[in-house]
């Protein structure tokens with residue numbers, strides 16, 4: 001078999017590259033995918049009750065990038081969805097991120113925007129050098145809010161204390177000093193009108209794209225002649241774990257369907273302190289599907305299983321840098337995506353990365 005371009009992985013990174021190569025350059029491209037479906041972790045499907053679920057956890061598209069939004073809009077229309085999250089603390093459901101309403105509900109107060117700013121200012125601790133996620137939280141909201149909202153949630157999510165995690169984990173949670181309870185502030189947000197899988201199918205529609213499912217690339221790669229390999233799988237696997245296995249955090253998703261119209265008040269409810277799961281998602285509240293039943297998903301973070309989140313610690317980053325040195329020496333292989341680059345990318349970031357890499361490539 002001969003293909004100028006071979007792509008490992010039919011997630012968003014692989015499909016964006018495949019779509020560009022096939023449609024802009026009119027070149028043939030083979031995509032090899034070990035799962036039995038395309039889409040990677042953004043895959044969605046209808047369950048036995050006919051409810052559209054996100055099989056690998058809730059995915060909400062949001063971006064500041066007009067380029068990414070326009071690009072994906074070629075393959076889907078969007079529902080005008082604005083994400084909302086509630087957090088269950090001390091028997092109350094409070095909005096996340098932290099807003100004026102969150103503080104008022106948590107402390108049974110009736111402060112205005114300026115008073116909340118002052119309140120948080122008084123709570124915040126003066127930390128000389130911010131090195132960890134715990135430092136970030138303490139310097140923004142102080143000990144009490146840190147304990148109520150962030151500490152246990154982060155421990156459940158990562159299995160270690162926030163004091164051992166680098167700053168990237170908690171710094172992603174914004175504090176909003178107004179009454180806007182939308183979860184994301186990005187100008188472009190939405191849900192693909194017919195789901196993520198449909199959007200991915202549209203990206204892969206070109207006759208130039210051949211997809212081989214249920215196949216680990218190592219089973220077939222020696223029998224394929226190619227000029228360039230675009231690799232979106234795990235880097236440690238690519239190098240046969242020569243610098244050891246990279247650590248990831250995984251999640252067990254438990255789906256439950258109820259004979260009721262609505263299960264909870266918001267699309268996602270976080271449980272920082274109660275229960276073993278971190279959050280519950282109600283899919284109908286994301287997709288706006290009308291159905292007399294409803295399906296929810298509980299997330300139980302765990303150490304073993306599918307690699308979802310690269311571990312954000314100094315040691316893990318140092319270990320990955322050994323692989324990075326090898327990657328930099330490759331002339332026929334392009335590494336892209338959250339597994340290959342061992343970093344957490346949101347959907348928009350991975351598409352942007354793929355578009356940028358494609359623009360730098362030369363189709364000789």
Ligand SMILES: Cc1cc2nc3c(=O)[nH]c(=O)nc-3n(C[C@H](O)[C@H](O)[C@H](O)COP(=O)(O)OP(=O)(O)OC[C@H]3O[C@@H](n4cnc5c(N)ncnc54)[C@H](O)[C@@H]3O)c2cc1C
Pocket residue numbers: 008009010011012013014032033034035039040041042056057058059060061062215216217218232233234237251308309336337338339345346347348350
């Ligand atoms: C629980 C969870 C929730 C998320 N929520 C959001 C959200 O709300 N909003 C957002 O913007 N982003 C979200 N993300 C991030 C989003 O999932 C990623 O940005 C996106 O999926 C990354 O795409 P990718 O192609 O890099 O990786 P993937 O989707 O993982 O695709 C990689 C593909 O490579 C395949 N593969 C791996 N090894 C091999 C092999 N040896 N041979 C063949 N194929 C192989 C895999 O099966 C997979 O299909 C979330 C991620 C998780 C884990």
